[in-house]
Amino acid sequence: MPTSKPRENTKQPARGTLPSPKASDDHLRFLPWLFLAPALLIYTVIVVYPMIYSSYLSLFRWDGISPKKVFVGLQNYLTLITQNEVFWIALKNNAVWLVAALLLPTSIGLGFALLLNSKFRGSHIFRSIFYFPAVLSLAVVGLIWTWIYHPDLGLLNQALTASGLPGWRRNWLSDPQIALYPVIIAATWNAVGLPMLLFLAGLQTVPEELLEAAKIDGAGPIRRFVHVTFPLLRETTLIVLAITAINALKAYDIVYAMTNGGPANRTQLLSTWMYFLTYNYNTVGQGTAIAVILFLITLVFAVPYIRFMTRKA
Amino acid sequence: MNPTLEKTTVPPGKSLKAVLFYAALLVTALIWFAPVITLVLTALKDAGDFAVNGAFSLPKSIRWSNFSEAWETGVQNYFWNSVIVTSIKVPVGIVLESLAAFALTHMHFKWADRIFTYILIGLIVPIQMTLVPLTLLMNALNLIDTLTGLTILYIGFGVPFGVLVMRGFFRTIPIAIIEAARLDGASWFRIFYRIALPLALPAVISLSILDGVATWNEFILAQIFLRSDELRTLPLGLVQFSTQFSTQYDQLAAAVLISVAPIVLLFLFFQRYFITGMRGAVK
Numbered sequence A: 001m002p003t004s005k006p007r008e009n010t011k012q013p014a015r016g017t018l019p020s021p022k023a024s025d026d027h028l029r030f031l032p033w034l035f036l037a038p039a040l041l042i043y044t045v046i047v048v049y050p051m052i053y054s055s056y057l058s059l060f061r062w063d064g065i066s067p068k069k070v071f072v073g074l075q076n077y078l079t080l081i082t083q084n085e086v087f088w089i090a091l092k093n094n095a096v097w098l099v100a101a102l103l104l105p106t107s108i109g110l111g112f113a114l115l116l117n118s119k120f121r122g123s124h125i126f127r128s129i130f131y132f133p134a135v136l137s138l139a140v141v142g143l144i145w146t147w148i149y150h151p152d153l154g155l156l157n158q159a160l161t162a163s164g165l166p167g168w169r170r171n172w173l174s175d176p177q178i179a180l181y182p183v184i185i186a187a188t189w190n191a192v193g194l195p196m197l198l199f200l201a202g203l204q205t206v207p208e209e210l211l212e213a214a215k216i217d218g219a220g221p222i223r224r225f226v227h228v229t230f231p232l233l234r235e236t237t238l239i240v241l242a243i244t245a246i247n248a249l250k251a252y253d254i255v256y257a258m259t260n261g262g263p264a265n266r267t268q269l270l271s272t273w274m275y276f277l278t279y280n281y282n283t284v285g286q287g288t289a290i291a292v293i294l295f296l297i298t299l300v301f302a303v304p305y306i307r308f309m310t311r312k313a
Numbered sequence B: 001m002n003p004t005l006e007k008t009t010v011p012p013g014k015s016l017k018a019v020l021f022y023a024a025l026l027v028t029a030l031i032w033f034a035p036v037i038t039l040v041l042t043a044l045k046d047a048g049d050f051a052v053n054g055a056f057s058l059p060k061s062i063r064w065s066n067f068s069e070a071w072e073t074g075v076q077n078y079f080w081n082s083v084i085v086t087s088i089k090v091p092v093g094i095v096l097e098s099l100a101a102f103a104l105t106h107m108h109f110k111w112a113d114r115i116f117t118y119i120l121i122g123l124i125v126p127i128q129m130t131l132v133p134l135t136l137l138m139n140a141l142n143l144i145d146t147l148t149g150l151t152i153l154y155i156g157f158g159v160p161f162g163v164l165v166m167r168g169f170f171r172t173i174p175i176a177i178i179e180a181a182r183l184d185g186a187s188w189f190r191i192f193y194r195i196a197l198p199l200a201l202p203a204v205i206s207l208s209i210l211d212g213v214a215t216w217n218e219f220i221l222a223q224i225f226l227r228s229d230e231l232r233t234l235p236l237g238l239v240q241f242s243t244q245f246s247t248q249y250d251q252l253a254a255a256v257l258i259s260v261a262p263i264v265l266l267f268l269f270f271q272r273y274f275i276t277g278m279r280g281a282v283k
Helices: A027-028 A031-059 A075-083 A085-117 A124-136 A139-146 A155-162 A180-191 A193-203 A208-216 A221-232 A234-249 A255-260 A270-280 A285-307 B003-007 B011-044 B046-052 B065-106 B110-123 B130-138 B148-168 B174-183 B190-201 B199-217 B220-225 B234-242 B250-268 B271-282
Strands: none
Touching: A027 A285, A027 B130, A031 A285, A031 B065, A031 B110, A031 B130, A031 B190, A075 A085, A075 A285, A085 A124, A085 A180, A085 A193, A085 A234, A085 A270, A085 A285, A124 A180, A124 A193, A124 B011, A124 B250, A124 B271, A139 A155, A139 A180, A139 A255, A139 B011, A139 B234, A139 B250, A139 B271, A155 B011, A155 B250, A180 A234, A180 A255, A180 B046, A193 A234, A208 A221, A221 A234, A234 A285, A255 A270, A255 B220, A255 B234, A270 A285, A270 B130, A285 B110, A285 B130, B011 B065, B046 B250, B065 B110, B065 B148, B065 B190, B065 B199, B065 B234, B065 B250, B110 B148, B130 B148, B130 B220, B148 B199, B148 B220, B174 B190, B190 B199, B199 B250, B220 B234, B234 B250, B250 B271
């Protein structure tokens, strides 16, 4: 139900006007808590408490095993910033990934949505084809694209040779200069589906009469898009950008499946480097510090998003 | 001019435009779907054929035994583990999430907005923020390397999205229906499971599907909290399988196809629920 947004529940009528069918209305004040308790309890224990505890652990030097944690203040953050080269590679990679995620899946998703918005024969088949990669796990996407990038047998290099461009062949995933980009392309393939669906939903709210009127006034398809359709998609676009940014910063599985951070740490992201520091090098303090930094970066995009989701009528 | 086009709904004057439109669409779709086509072709040919003729050629002879061999080599284990975790996580999660979402929408609860915001934080938390404390917690509870432990984690992480989707739907139930039931003396719990939940059935189906797919596909928690091979779920098992049998592309491709088969079936039969569920999450 994309257009109707009943808002009657966010603001209830004043208490006195509500029907109070039972005399014992007082116990009802606890009842919502009872409904909420199971979900809130497990969510708090599994998600919220660990978040807070991670922030706390990021202030200690600790190997994860010994009983002794040494309080070091912000030292872990300083060490990362001043001495950890891979941290900077990962940060830069996250930035590249983020920019790519804001540009590619969103614009391709919008393009597919515009293509599919006109009802034509077979449109639902094409919608399935374009959406399909989005239902695959990132591990599977990573495996499939690893074959595509295979230096000898992979589809990409074979296609390049077949189209007379053998000079463009690369060892896509083992060339440290470029390895990040093929991974991003694979992630994009998976990330297009959601923006496409959201834009399709948004396009259906654009009134046909407006487009007709613009057409009568002599506006071509491009001008109709720029001056009519796109302004009406503003809200959808903002949601799409926020969600893709948040998802981009969560990227992990696909890097693990395709390159595991290599070659020479060139495809590390903050998320994968956090894993290395914590579970391979046992520097738990630095690992959790990276997680906190990643969270703070996410907040830049998440705060407006959450504001929007909890907006009042 | 093109005989096949006369059967379509396109008016004759527009047929050239239509041909171009369909041609462009077909080429785009083919490029977009090439990875999937490659995957299927690879799963159907033997490794020698793959090595000689590459990924995108038709198989010399179809080799169905790739599937049975992959299944025997361990995929069946991963598959059943994923089935167990998903089939417990999804229903349990939905019960918790709808109870909470109902309290947040219809029970005149003055903390509703604040609690909802608190729950939404979970949507944006990078999972890395939770890993170390969860490792300690799971260790203390002896739940490392158990499917039970993993399922509990999935239920916890599923709460924000589930509450978001269910709340979105419960908000569309007219308040008059709920109040009428109140006046008839129905308890809140009765209203929840006799009125609200049945009305929300489309949302429950959407959420089950989205949640089922997400659980089926989850990687990082499984990677950290499952240690022994026989407990691995599919995504983890496949990545493991790929490092162990890195040259057996044929079997690996078959294994990947087995792992996505349930999702493809869901997708084909319940496609509209994918879409309504996703839209529900942003409304």
